[in-house]
Amino acid sequence: MRTQGLGFARGRRYNSPRTPRGLAPGGHLLFSPCCLEDVLVLSRFRRATVATEDQEKLDQSLEKTRRGVLGRIGALFQGNEIEDDLWEGLEEALIMGDVGVETSLKLVEATRTRVRTQGVKRVSDAYQILKEEMVRILRGDAPPFDLDNRHRLLNIGLIVGVNGSGKTTSIGKLAHYYRRQGRRVTIAAGDTFRAAAIDQLKIWGQRAGVSVIAHAPGADPGAVVYDAIRASQESRDADILLIDTAGRLHTNFNLMKEMEKIRNVAQRQVHKAPHEVLLVLDATTGQNAITQAQKFGASVSVSGVILTKLDSTAKGGVVLAIADQLGVPVRFVGTGEKITDLAEFDPWVFVDALLDANA
Amino acid sequence: MFESLSDKLQSVFDTLGRRGRLTEADVDKALREVRLALLEADVNFKVVKEFVARVRERAIGADVLRSLTPAQQVIKIVNEELIATLGESARLDLSGPPPNVIMLVGLQGSGKTTMAAKLANRLRSSGQRPLLVAADTYRPAAVTQLEVLGRQIDIPVHSEGVTPPPPEIVGRGLRRAREEARTIVILDTAGRLTIDPQMMAELVAIKALAKPREILLVADAMTGQEAVRVAQDFHQQVGLTGLVLTKIDGDARGGAAISMRAVTGVPIKFLGTSEKIDGIEVFHPDRLSSRILGMGDMLTMIEKAEAVMDQEETARMEKKLRAASFDLDDFLKQTRQIKKMGSISSLLEMIPGIGQAAKSLDPVAVDKQMRRLEAIISSMTMQERRSPNLLNGSRKRRVAAGSGTSVQEVNALLSQFRQMQRTMKQLQSGRRGGGGLGKLFGL
Ligand SMILES: Nc1nc2c(ncn2[C@@H]2O[C@H](COP(=O)(O)OP(=O)(O)OP(=O)(O)O)[C@@H](O)[C@H]2O)c(=O)[nH]1
Ligand SMILES: [Mg+2]
Numbered sequence: 155m156r157t158q159g160l161g162f163a164r165g166r167r168y169n170s171p172r173t174p175r176g177l178a179p180g181g182h183l184l185f186s187p188c189c190l191e192d193v194l195v196l197s198r199f200r201r202a203t204v205a206t207e208d209q210e211k212l213d214q215s216l217e218k219t220r221r222g223v224l225g226r227i228g229a230l231f232q233g234n235e236i237e238d239d240l241w242e243g244l245e246e247a248l249i250m251g252d253v254g255v256e257t258s259l260k261l262v263e264a265t266r267t268r269v270r271t272q273g274v275k276r277v278s279d280a281y282q283i284l285k286e287e288m289v290r291i292l293r294g295d296a297p298p299f300d301l302d303n304r305h306r307l308l309n310i311g312l313i314v315g316v317n318g319s320g321k322t323t324s325i326g327k328l329a330h331y332y333r334r335q336g337r338r339v340t341i342a343a344g345d346t347f348r349a350a351a352i353d354q355l356k357i358w359g360q361r362a363g364v365s366v367i368a369h370a371p372g373a374d375p376g377a378v379v380y381d382a383i384r385a386s387q388e389s390r391d392a393d394i395l396l397i398d399t400a401g402r403l404h405t406n407f408n409l410m411k412e413m414e415k416i417r418n419v420a421q422r423q424v425h426k427a428p429h430e431v432l433l434v435l436d437a438t439t440g441q442n443a444i445t446q447a448q449k450f451g452a453s454v455s456v457s458g459v460i461l462t463k464l465d466s467t468a469k470g471g472v473v474l475a476i477a478d479q480l481g482v483p484v485r486f487v488g489t490g491e492k493i494t495d496l497a498e499f500d501p502w503v504f505v506d507a508l509l510d511a512n513a
Numbered sequence: 514m515f516e517s518l519s520d521k522l523q524s525v526f527d528t529l530g531r532r533g534r535l536t537e538a539d540v541d542k543a544l545r546e547v548r549l550a551l552l553e554a555d556v557n558f559k560v561v562k563e564f565v566a567r568v569r570e571r572a573i574g575a576d577v578l579r580s581l582t583p584a585q586q587v588i589k590i591v592n593e594e595l596i597a598t599l600g601e602s603a604r605l606d607l608s609g610p611p612p613n614v615i616m617l618v619g620l621q622g623s624g625k626t627t628m629a630a631k632l633a634n635r636l637r638s639s640g641q642r643p644l645l646v647a648a649d650t651y652r653p654a655a656v657t658q659l660e661v662l663g664r665q666i667d668i669p670v671h672s673e674g675v676t677p678p679p680p681e682i683v684g685r686g687l688r689r690a691r692e693e694a695r696t697i698v699i700l701d702t703a704g705r706l707t708i709d710p711q712m713m714a715e716l717v718a719i720k721a722l723a724k725p726r727e728i729l730l731v732a733d734a735m736t737g738q739e740a741v742r743v744a745q746d747f748h749q750q751v752g753l754t755g756l757v758l759t760k761i762d763g764d765a766r767g768g769a770a771i772s773m774r775a776v777t778g779v780p781i782k783f784l785g786t787s788e789k790i791d792g793i794e795v796f797h798p799d800r801l802s803s804r805i806l807g808m809g810d811m812l813t814m815i816e817k818a819e820a821v822m823d824q825e826e827t828a829r830m831e832k833k834l835r836a837a838s839f840d841l842d843d844f845l846k847q848t849r850q851i852k853k854m855g856s857i858s859s860l861l862e863m864i865p866g867i868g869q870a871a872k873s874l875d876p877v878a879v880d881k882q883m884r885r886l887e888a889i890i891s892s893m894t895m896q897e898r899r900s901p902n903l904l905n906g907s908r909k910r911r912v913a914a915g916s917g918t919s920v921q922e923v924n925a926l927l928s929q930f931r932q933m934q935r936t937m938k939q940l941q942s943g944r945r946g947g948g949g950l951g952k953l954f955g956l
Contacts (some may be wrong), residue, residue, distance in 0.1 A: 250558045252737040255549055317760060317788070318622025318733070348788075349661035354654035403763040436622060440555030440737025442765035463621065466706050468739040491621070491651070 236280055241266060244284070251471035251508060254441050257478045261287055285505050291474055292501035296483040299458065301430040302337065302394065308386055309394045310420050310427040313460075314413060314450055315434035317401030320462035320488055322351065324434050325396045326358025327488065327496035332394050333362055340392035342382030343368035344375040344416055345400035355398050361493050365391070375399065375412065376419045383423045397428070404449030417454045432485065434460045437470030447476045461499070462488035469508055522546055522584040535583060540572045543587045554766030554805045557741040560775045568594050592802055598771055599798035603755065603780035605636075606726050611696040612644070612687070614723045617757075618716060618747055619731040621704030624759035624785055626655060628731050629701040630662035631785065631793040636697050637668060644695040646686035647672035648679040648719065649703035659701050666790055669693070679703070680718045687723060700725070707746030716751050729782065731757045732773060740769035741776050748777045759785035762792070766805050842898035844930060845890040888916035889926050901927055 241262050248258035265284045274280055301311045311328070313321050322345070329339045341359055343366055345351035352368045359366035367382035379397055386392040399416060402409035420427040433456040435443050450456050461470045464487045473484050484499040525543050544565050551561045572590050607613040615632065617625045626649070633643040645663050647670055649655035656672050663670035671686035683700060690698045700723060705712035720728065730744060730753050747753055756777070758770050761784045770781055781796040890898060892915030897903050904912070904927065906920075913920045 246558060249552060250738050252555075252739075255552050316735070316763065318624060320622060348658070349665070350654040350658035353657045354652070357653035403760060405762065405764050436733070436735075438620060438733070438737060438739050438743070439735045440740075440765070440769065441553055442555070442735040442763065443737075445764060463706075466620070466739070467708060467742055468737065472737065 251469035253471035312428040329362035458485035554768035556768035557772035614725040616725040736769035744773035755782040
C-alpha cells in the first residue's frame, strides 16, 4: 500500500526553506546544493511550457519504476525508529538498483553521519537526508548544459555510446524536442557501419521534420561530419547539429580512435565544438556503465549522459556512481520509443522515483 | 580496472597467514571479497547471497590441499561453484521435423538482429538451409537491417515491410520455408519490455503459431541487476529454451549470465563476440567463470593458439606446466609463438593479469612491449631463464643493459611472470580432473 504520511509526498519539498540561487543563461540550472526547490519549480515550469506531455510521460514511466525494488527503500523508512537493519536494507536496495557497492556505501555512510550529527530521530527525516545526498551527487558541479546557445551560429552535439544503447532514437527525440522550441536542427549520419543505420536515422529525421546529411554506407564518418557542418553553415539552415555515431565498445581501440577523429573534425571546423558530447546509456546497464563513461570520457571528453529506457523496470542507478566518481551529469532521460518520450533530467524526480514507497 | 579477485583473496590470506584448515573467520573474511567481486560483476544481489551461502558451507572446515594456499583453495571452491551454477553449455535442439524454428526474443538493443544473422550463417556452415524472418516491424529500419545482413551472407530473408502484423508475417514466412525446403527458420522479433502486455501477447501469439523448437533470450552482457527480472519475466511469459549473451567483447564481467541462469535454469547457448558475422561462440562455463572472477579468458586463447601450434611442443609444455616447472625460457618460446598468431592485443586480453584492458591498448605499443619482453629474456643466460630467482641486483643490471631496458622493466617482467605462474596454478587446481587446463600455456 502506498503511504503518504512521510511528508515527502510530491509538492511537500517546495515548502522547505532553501536559499535561491539562480539560473544560467538559457534557463539552465546552475547546480548548487541549496537551490533545490527553486530548481525544481523552475525546471518543472520550463518543462511545462515546453513539453507537458514529456513530463507526464516521465511521471508515468517513473511511476512504474516506483513499484520496483528501490521502491522498497521508501518502505524501509516507514518505521518510526532508526534501527541498524535500516542501513543494511538501504544498502541492499541501492545495490539492487545498480547504484554499485562503492557509491551505495558512500550514500549510506553520508546519510548515517548526518543523521548522527544532526541528532535526527525520525525515520522520515532520515529519508529526506538520503534523498538530499543522492540529489547532491547527481547535481555535482558540472557546467551548465551547452547545446542550445542562441548566440552561437552552430551548436554541435556529438552522440556516442555502446551498441544498442539508444543513440539514434535519442537523436530523433532531441531533434523533435529542439524543433518544438523553434530551433533549426540538422542531423549528421555518422554511423556508416551498421546495416541500415542510415535508413533508420532518416526515418527519425522525417518524423522530426529535420534534414539528415548522409553519405553512402561504409563512407568515412569524418567526411560525413565535415559535410554536415559545411552544409549547416552555408545554408544557415541549422543552429543545432546532432551527430549520430556507430555504436562501439570502449574496448575496441580502432573504433575509439575513429570516434576521436570525428570529434576532431568538428573541433577544427567550429570553435569549441562539439559543445556537448553526450554518452547514451541504457538504464538496464550495470556497473560496466562506469567503465563506459570513463573510457568514452577519456577519448572524447563526455560532458553529459542521456539515460534511455527508463520506461523499463531498471532503475538506472548507475548514473549515481557515474556522477559520483566521474562528475558526469545526466542531461536527458528516454522513457519510451515514441518521439516525445524524452525529458530533461530532473534529479529530484529521478531520486523520488527510486525511493518512493510504492512497493 | 578491477583488481582481480585472486589478488584480493591473496592479500586477505596474507594477513591471516597460512593454515592447514579454513576456519570460519578466514572464510567469512574471504567471502566478503567474493561477494564484492560478484556484485561488481553485476551478479544479482539475491543470487550473490545464495551463492555465497553455498560457498561458505563448502569452504568452512575444508582441508587446504597441500599444494594450495588458503586463497587458492577458496578460489577453487568459488570457481567450481560458479561453473556449476553457470551449467553446461548446451547445443541447439534441432531435432524436430524441418523446418525447425528458432525464435529470438529480448529487450530493445540487446542484439537480436545481428545474432539472427550470425546464427543463420553458422547453421548454414553446418549444412542447414536457413530462412530469416523479419518480424520486427516497430523499430525504424529493422527490416532493412535484416535484409542487408541477409544479402551480405547470402541467406534469404522473408520480409513484408512494416504494415502486416508480425504473427502474420511469421505465418507466411513459415509457409515459404516449407515451400523452399528450408530446414531452419530464424525469427527476428522486435525488442520489447516485459512490462508491455500488448507486446508480450504478440510474442505468445507468434509462439503459438510457429511452435519454435528454440526460444532464445538475447541479453546484453552489460546488463545489471535487472537481468533477473527480465529473464524471469520472459521465461514465465513465453518459456525460454536458452540464453544468448551478446557484446561479450566488451569488458563487462557478465555476471548477468549467472543471474539469468540461476533464476531460469535455462542453459546459456551462445556468446556474441564481435560485430562481425562470425562473432559467435559456443558458451563455455569455465571461461565465463574465470571472466566473472577476473581471471582472464585463457582457454579461448588456447583454442586459437592450438590452431597454429606445434602439437609436440604443446604436449611438452603441458607436462612442464603440470610439473610447475614452466620457466622464462618457455615463456620466451611462447611469446614467439604468440607472435606467429597475429593480432597480439586480441590475444593479450585473454591472459590473466593483463585482462580485458588489453584490447583498448594501442596495438603498436603492445608490439613494442612484446619486443622489449623478448629482448629482456634473450639477454638472460639459460640458467637465469630456468630459475629467475638467480637474478640478483647485479645480474638484473646486466640484463637491463644487454636488452637496452631498465632494471625496473626487468623487475616488472619478473613480477608479471610470477603472477602468471600463480594464476596458472590456481586455475589448474580450480578444476576437477584437470581436463585440458594443463594446456593453459601450451601455446
Ligand atoms: N523502451 C525503450 N526503448 C528504447 C528507448 N530508447 C531507444 N530504445 C530502443 O532501443 C533499441 C536501440 O535503439 P537505437 O536508437 O537503435 O540504438 P543505437 O544506440 O543507435 O544502436 P546502434 O546504432 O545499433 O549502436 C531500439 O529498439 C529503440 O527503439 C527508450 O527510452 N525506451
Ligand atoms: Mg544507431
